[in-house]
Amino acid sequence: MSRSALRICPLCEATCGLTLTVDGTRVTGARGDRDDVFSKGFICPKGAAFGAVDGDPDRLRTPLVRSGGELREATWEEAFDTVAAGIRPVVERYGPHAVGVVLGNPNVHTMAGALYPPVLLAGLGTRSLFTASTVDQMPKHVSSGLLYGDANAIPVPDLDRTGHLLLIGANPLESNGSLCTAPDFPGRLKALRARGGTLTVVDPRRTRTAKLADRHIAIRPGTDALLLAALAHVLFEEDLVALGDLAPHVRGLDDLRAATEEFTPEGVAAACDVEPALIRTLARELAAADPAAVYGRIGSCTVPHGTLASWLVDILNILTGNLDRPGGVLFPQAATDRTPRPAGPGHGFRLGRWHSRVGRHPEAKGELPISALAEEIDTATEEGEPVRAVIAVAANPVLSAPDGDRLDKALASLDFMVSVDPYLNETSRHADVVLPPPPPSQSPHHDFAFNTLAVRNQVRYTRPAVPLEPGRMAETEIMARLILAVTGLHGSEPSAVDDLVIGQTLGKAVREEHSPVHGRDPRELAEQLTGESGPEKRLDMMLRLGPYGDGFGARPDGLSLTVLLAHPHGIDLGPLESRLPQPLKTPSGAVELLPQPIAEDLPRLRRAMAERPDGLVLVGRRHLRSNNSWMHNVPALTGGTNRCTLHLNPTDAARLDVRDGADVRVKGAGGEVVARAEVTEDVRPGVVSLPHGWGHDRPGTRLGHASTTPGVNVNQLLDGSLLDPLSGNAVLNGIPVELTALGRAG
Ligand SMILES: Nc1nc2c(c(=O)[nH]1)N[C@H]1C(S)=C(S)[C@@H](COP(=O)(O)OP(=O)(O)OC[C@H]3O[C@@H](n4cnc5c(=O)[nH]c(N)nc54)[C@H](O)[C@@H]3O)O[C@H]1N2
Ligand SMILES: Nc1nc2c(c(=O)[nH]1)N[C@H]1C(S)=C(S)[C@@H](COP(=O)(O)OP(=O)(O)OC[C@H]3O[C@@H](n4cnc5c(=O)[nH]c(N)nc54)[C@H](O)[C@@H]3O)O[C@H]1N2
Numbered sequence: 001m002s003r004s005a006l007r008i009c010p011l012c013e014a015t016c017g018l019t020l021t022v023d024g025t026r027v028t029g030a031r032g033d034r035d036d037v038f039s040k041g042f043i044c045p046k047g048a049a050f051g052a053v054d055g056d057p058d059r060l061r062t063p064l065v066r067s068g069g070e071l072r073e074a075t076w077e078e079a080f081d082t083v084a085a086g087i088r089p090v091v092e093r094y095g096p097h098a099v100g101v102v103l104g105n106p107n108v109h110t111m112a113g114a115l116y117p118p119v120l121l122a123g124l125g126t127r128s129l130f131t132a133s134t135v136d137q138m139p140k141h142v143s144s145g146l147l148y149g150d151a152n153a154i155p156v157p158d159l160d161r162t163g164h165l166l167l168i169g170a171n172p173l174e175s176n177g178s179l180c181t182a183p184d185f186p187g188r189l190k191a192l193r194a195r196g197g198t199l200t201v202v203d204p205r206r207t208r209t210a211k212l213a214d215r216h217i218a219i220r221p222g223t224d225a226l227l228l229a230a231l232a233h234v235l236f237e238e239d240l241v242a243l244g245d246l247a248p249h250v251r252g253l254d255d256l257r258a259a260t261e262e263f264t265p266e267g268v269a270a271a272c273d274v275e276p277a278l279i280r281t282l283a284r285e286l287a288a289a290d291p292a293a294v295y296g297r298i299g300s301c302t303v304p305h306g307t308l309a310s311w312l313v314d315i316l317n318i319l320t321g322n323l324d325r326p327g328g329v330l331f332p333q334a335a336t337d338r339t340p341r342p343a344g345p346g347h348g349f350r351l352g353r354w355h356s357r358v359g360r361h362p363e364a365k366g367e368l369p370i371s372a373l374a375e376e377i378d379t380a381t382e383e384g385e386p387v388r389a390v391i392a393v394a395a396n397p398v399l400s401a402p403d404g405d406r407l408d409k410a411l412a413s414l415d416f417m418v419s420v421d422p423y424l425n426e427t428s429r430h431a432d433v434v435l436p437p438p439p440p441s442q443s444p445h446h447d448f449a450f451n452t453l454a455v456r457n458q459v460r461y462t463r464p465a466v467p468l469e470p471g472r473m474a475e476t477e478i479m480a481r482l483i484l485a486v487t488g489l490h491g492s493e494p495s496a497v498d499d500l501v502i503g504q505t506l507g508k509a510v511r512e513e514h515s516p517v518h519g520r521d522p523r524e525l526a527e528q529l530t531g532e533s534g535p536e537k538r539l540d541m542m543l544r545l546g547p548y549g550d551g552f553g554a555r556p557d558g559l560s561l562t563v564l565l566a567h568p569h570g571i572d573l574g575p576l577e578s579r580l581p582q583p584l585k586t587p588s589g590a591v592e593l594l595p596q597p598i599a600e601d602l603p604r605l606r607r608a609m610a611e612r613p614d615g616l617v618l619v620g621r622r623h624l625r626s627n628n629s630w631m632h633n634v635p636a637l638t639g640g641t642n643r644c645t646l647h648l649n650p651t652d653a654a655r656l657d658v659r660d661g662a663d664v665r666v667k668g669a670g671g672e673v674v675a676r677a678e679v680t681e682d683v684r685p686g687v688v689s690l691p692h693g694w695g696h697d698r699p700g701t702r703l704g705h706a707s708t709t710p711g712v713n714v715n716q717l718l719d720g721s722l723l724d725p726l727s728g729n730a731v732l733n734g735i736p737v738e739l740t741a742l743g744r745a746g
């Protein structure tokens with residue numbers, strides 16, 4: 001007998017509601033939940049393959065513990081005993097910074113990943129934190145931190161109400177959107193055009209998104225900051241700056257004008273490969289559109305001027321009066337956000353409070369660049385101890401970060417490593433203990449992170465669609481036990497971790513004057529929490545303290561877990577609204593248009609105006625039926641165009657004598673790989689493209705299907721030295737490469 005169950009899809013940032021068909025403990029089907037308040041039935045091929053992803057036979061079912069050099073199946077008790085015995089001596093002998101914590105992307109797709117890593121980090125006290133953010137969106141956090149005083153205050157384009165979208169280095173028709181949670185992003189772009197709006201796409205590749213656009217600009221990779229600076233220049237020069245309601249909330253307009261003065265369309269044209277007349281047209285269109293939104297993603301972040309480009313995206317929205325305006329870009333308000341405090345000056349955002357030991361990279365948002373992880377492990381200095389133990393949670397940096405070969409060796413040299421991961425893969429194969437979370441159907445779901453980036457305010461929660469199988473442990477409990485094991489509390493009840501957080505959070509809330517629970521007794525509040533588990537109680541607490549919450553009785557019709565459970569398809573909380581100045585936490589209480597670190601980085605951008613190196617550069621690409629490194633093991637999602645091939649333009653192919661289907665050697669600073677050539681007009685001349693997350697040919701993994709078509713690791717072309725200096729973000733796009741034709745493959 002089959003039944004249906006609801007589950008929010010965790011396979012990308014769009015957070016679609018799914019209706020699963022469940023037979024026993026197996027998910028046999030998935031379709032879009034038409035009643036979902038946000039996704040309204042939308043589903044993509046990945047969501048439709050939820051059952052296959054969930055039921056992959058290579059998913060680990062029990063912990064693995066290394067003994068006699070080999071990973072063997074073990075009990076949970078043995079596994080946590082081994083973790084405690086492995087990590088504690090490293091902390092005690094070398095101090096907390098000798099333990100590196102590595103957090104990967106799926107942490108933003110699980111409740112465990114939202115609720116427990118902050119407790120783990122606070123408990124350990126380590127500064128050796130490396131996450132997927134520094135191969136992704138750290139430049140955006142840094143620009144938001146500097147502009148608004150809050151690294152997490154990221155305005156999102158109001159897709160459904162805008163009249164013009166200038167989209168830079170993003171391909172939502174394949175990615176389904178990022179830092180802009182919007183189920184059916186493709187449909188929303190089509191609707192924009194259908195209502196008479198316009199879409200401009202800036203991308204060196206003619207992507208599916210570019211094909212949908214009114215205008216596609218095939219920019220030279222890595223030069224978007226120059227283009228954007230020139231757009232700002234034109235807005236000033238042609239008197240098109242119109243702050244509107246923003247005027248009282250910004251500081252430094254004259255300094256900004258002076259700072260963009262040199263970036264003339266004529267000055268940047270050659271570097272960007274965009275005609276000056278077109279740059280002027282773009283600026284005028286942006287100013288004229290009412291309203292308009294500028295949005296940048298991976299192609300604007302993972303480049304040498306990532307922070308400047310991210311800053312300029314917001315600057316353009318500000319100069320045209322589109323920040324915090326319906327149809328422009330707005331700050332979402334999620335149900336689990338903290339109670340908004342009254343507007344006023346804040347502590348601001350600081351960079352470089354400490355530095356990495358070897359490369360002296362400044363921390364950003366408490367993190368060190370993941371590009372520096374290998375050297376922090378394999379290089380001794382007089383500054384302090386190298387990283388000797390690693391706790392990796394949902395991370396596969398051997399494939400996702402620069403120079404996987406070096407990192408592979410570095411991880412093998414550690415005193416101890418633990419991975420929380422469902423797969424034995426390129427990274428987890430180095431662990432001494434692997435702790436496998438259950439498949440998504442057996443986990444509850446709420447989008448703590450993506451609701452703060454969503455194009456509509458809404459809240460949804462799904463309990464596990466399938467009960468936890470015998471022998472499985474919820475990922476929230478795995479994380480709680482891991483925290484206890486590494487902080488010297490091994491053996492305590494995992495609920496102690498949740499109780500601690502609840503006690504601290506409520507203790508703080510009752511002391512805040514603007515809190516709905518100001519002056520109340522935290523123990524009395526804790527007793528009111530409902531939920532079947534520690535994490536559910538924490539969700540209840542966050543909802544009740546949050547901007548729409550019941551305030552523990554202060555606002556009786558407000559949100560709580562009980563209310564949310566009564567709405568299985570979610571609750572719509574309305575369109576995004578103007579919120580300034582409340583979200584601002586800068587010392588001035590205003591938007592700081594030209595923060596000091598940005599001003600100090602501008603000379604580097606000025607020099608880039610004169611740079612136009614010869615030779616090919618490489619960019620990445622994503623495929624709809626994939627996700628970073630971990631979905632190549634699902635047969636239903638591989639094959640067709642989802643292959644690790646090298647795209648190159650026919651003119652480059654002819655010049656280099658590379659034929660379609662032939663093997664090509666690609667050489668970069670960090671190494672070389674051999675890939676099959678795919679000659680296509682979809683990439684501009686001078687640029688080649690390889691997808692990331694491939695290279696499943698290392699021994700000792702358990703990825704039966706992926707290893708049959710392993711592909712190559714594009715990040716081996718990097719040596720880890722190319723970074724955006726302000727954010728520490730890796731440069732993954734626009735990297736110089738050399739090609740050698742190897743003849744036609746058989
Ligand atoms: N060249 C190049 N490199 C890139 C990029 C690029 O565009 N070009 N993109 C970068 C970006 S944006 C990102 S976010 C990173 C991603 O980098 P990573 O986060 O390192 O890689 P992922 O493949 O997303 O997955 C990490 C791990 O999570 C595990 N996992 C899957 N589901 C779960 C779960 O429910 N719980 C737990 N605990 N683990 C789970 C997977 O098995 C995998 O081992 O890659 C980056 N690397
Ligand atoms: N199907 C699928 N969906 C995903 C993922 C996935 O792997 N597969 N990964 C998820 C993750 S972790 C993330 S972060 C998001 C990313 O979401 P997006 O940013 O939308 O994803 P990409 O497809 O990498 O789009 C980046 C685009 O930038 C272009 N580009 C490269 N260099 C430059 C440049 O210098 N300038 C400009 N203007 N463009 C450039 C590339 O050609 C590419 O088309 O997607 C998420 N969704």
Ligand code: SF4
Nearest residue numbers: 009012015016044047
């Ligand atoms: S778009 Fe993303 S969230 Fe929606 S079904 Fe596809 S993978 Fe899942």
Ligand SMILES: [Mo]
Nearest residue numbers: 105132135136
């Ligand atoms: Mo990402």
